[in-house]
Amino acid sequence: MAWKYEGLQKNNTDYEYTIKFNEREHQLNIHLCKDGERYIPQPNGNTIGIDVNCKHNLFSLSNETTYDYNRKLVNDFCNLSLEIDKLKKQNKEYEIGKRKQQKLDTLKSKMAMSEQQLIADMCKILQSQGVGHIVMEDLNNGFGKCYVKDKDNSDINYNRKVKFLGLSNLKQEVEHIARKYDIAVSTVHASYTSKMCPVCGCIEDENRPNQETFECIECGHKDNADFNAAKNIRNRVCVTVLRESLLKQLDNGAFEPKKLKHEKVKEVLLSFRRNLQKNARSKCTESRLTTFDYI
Ligand SMILES: [Zn+2]
Numbered sequence: 001m002a003w004k005y006e007g008l009q010k011n012n013t014d015y016e017y018t019i020k021f022n023e024r025e026h027q028l029n030i031h032l033c034k035d036g037e038r039y040i041p042q043p044n045g046n047t048i049g050i051d052v053n054c055k056h057n058l059f060s061l062s063n064e065t066t067y068d069y070n071r072k073l074v075n076d077f078c079n080l081s082l083e084i085d086k087l088k089k090q091n092k093e094y095e096i097g098k099r100k101q102q103k104l105d106t107l108k109s110k111m112a113m114s115e116q117q118l119i120a121d122m123c124k125i126l127q128s129q130g131v132g133h134i135v136m137e138d139l140n141n142g143f144g145k146c147y148v149k150d151k152d153n154s155d156i157n158y159n160r161k162v163k164f165l166g167l168s169n170l171k172q173e174v175e176h177i178a179r180k181y182d183i184a185v186s187t188v189h190a191s192y193t194s195k196m197c198p199v200c201g202c203i204e205d206e207n208r209p210n211q212e213t214f215e216c217i218e219c220g221h222k223d224n225a226d227f228n229a230a231k232n233i234r235n236r237v238c239v240t241v242l243r244e245s246l247l248k249q250l251d252n253g254a255f256e257p258k259k260l261k262h263e264k265v266k267e268v269l270l271s272f273r274r275n276l277q278k279n280a281r282s283k284c285t286e287s288r289l290t291t292f293d294y295i
Pocket of ligand 1: 200
């Protein structure tokens, strides 16, 4: 006898389906298996912080490497979307034609594929470097870090581009792919990661003289702004006192932010800073400041 298989679609990347055909029993068994429940890696090896940003590079890492998305593809998609918006504005009755819709859909799926490829490439390299744990900002509470106008499509604002790039799902995407490379993913609060000095703990708007640069007004520490943010993101997990105050541990050993108000997060960071200053005074040595208590 023949069983007919009718297009079972796997549209959630987090689920896997197994179909068993049992001819003897005249049974068809379908197993739905959530990937994460089968295997979630434990954080091990080295820890890397990742700053996500669509202005300069999609990913800036605390080890000072970067990975960027396919800008041509994204710009083509943004421009076509803008063109359609304009036509809709001119004529309320406007309906998108079949060819245009197809073009839009193709660009969209190419974008998704190239993003997945980028994450896989990054994870592969990190795995080869002994990284078993990556830390990202919690992106669920919006992406309002800054409003950026891109010179390639000046009409697209940052939030819209974030939406186009699907960055709000990025954590799930990274988590899903990283798992295949035995890399665990933690998240931390996004607050003050771009303004904080990882050396002396100073948190000021003035530490960012421009989009590209971090320069601490207290101790003069200077870095690329995105790498600096990535290092702060990493420190939230690697510095014991920050980790214990701000994060909670999940079953697999990775971390996620405790539910804390913005002000509370700042309070924790400021008290960390006071301790750094106290230590510096009692030890009377500058170098002590850069020696964080890493796990
Ligand atoms: Zn500083």
